[in-house]
Amino acid sequence: MFVPxxxxxxxxxxxxxxxxxxxxxxxxxxxxxxxxxVKLGHRVIVGEPEYGYAMGQVYQGVGDTTTIGAGAVVRAGAALYADVQVGEDSTIGHNTLLRTNVVVGSGTQLAANLTVERGACIGDGVRCSPGSHLTADTIVADKVFLGAGVRTVNDKQLIWRDPDNEQPLDPPVFEYGCKVGSGAVLLAGIRIGTRALVGAGSVVTRDVAPDAIVYGVPARQHGQVTP
Structure with a gap:
């Protein structure tokens, strides 16, 4: 169906x-x-206008340009909102959701059942395993690897629809080549350093230095990545 x-x-x-x-x-x-x-699978949605209340404002269903680069694959059931950009030769997995103004680089693979919120920026050569959630405005640099079921937070106070008390959102940052194991949780404002390794199931409450190996609840450093 075409909806111009x-x-x-x-x-x-x-x-x-x-x-x-x-x-x-x-x-x-x-x-x-x-x-x-480009291959668009069954039941794919491309360019869905944002409508209703979200992120402190009401969206009116305004469309925008949505681009998918050459050779990309968008698998069955995926939904790409308006103003999304997907780079060349990237793959968007089954039932994955990319909200408004998400950018995905080239040669990146987003697996099934991911939710990528508004304004998130994902670089080139990134691998995201199934079932993860990337909160609004998250930055994922080139060559990052995220395991399955990774959870991110951008709100330190958990305040919603209270303009007098709401604080600016503070999304996490994944720097170049870092790796985060399955089931890890990152709190608001956390930065994972270049090539760092976060163990599966960790709860990350503070920044992780480049090349550090951290794991645990809360996550603590237990070594350095060997080149």
């Missing part, structure tokens, strides 16, 4: 490159720009 108009009635072009394949029951919204050799 957003919820305010604004029409946008839909552009499909050469040799694009589109599965059954896919929905492609106005503003979608799909490069050549």
């Amino acid at each position: 108009a957003d919820m305010l009635g604004t029409l946008r072009h839909i552009v499909l490159g050469a040799r694009v394949t589109v599965g059954a029951f896919a929905v492609i919204h106005g503003g979608a720009r799909v490069s050549g050799d």
Whole structure:
């Protein structure tokens, strides 16, 4: 199904490159720009306009440009909101959700059942295993590896719809080449240093230095990564 108009009635072009394949029951919204050799699986949604209350504001269903680079694969059931960018040769897994203004680099693999919130930026050559949650505005640098079921937090106070008391959100940062084991939890504002290793099941409450090996609840340093 092609839906060129957003919820305010604004029409946008839909552009499909050469040799694009589109599965059954896919929905492609106005503003979608799909490069050549892309494969869109069954029930994929591309360019969904943001609508309703979220992140301290009400969205009106305004569409935007959504781009998918050449050779990318978007597997069945994935949903890409408006203003998402997916780089060349990247893979978006089954039932994975990319919210508004998410950027995914080239050669990156996002596995099944991921939730990537608004404004998150994921670099090149990243691997995210199934079932993880990347909170809004999270930064994931190139070559990062995230295990399954990783959880991130960007709110230190857990305050919602209370403008007089809400604090600025503070998302985590994953620096180049770091690795985070399955089931790890990162609290707000945490920075995982370059090439650092976080053990499975850890709760990370403080920044992790480059090349450090940390694990535990709370996570503590137990060594250094060997080049």
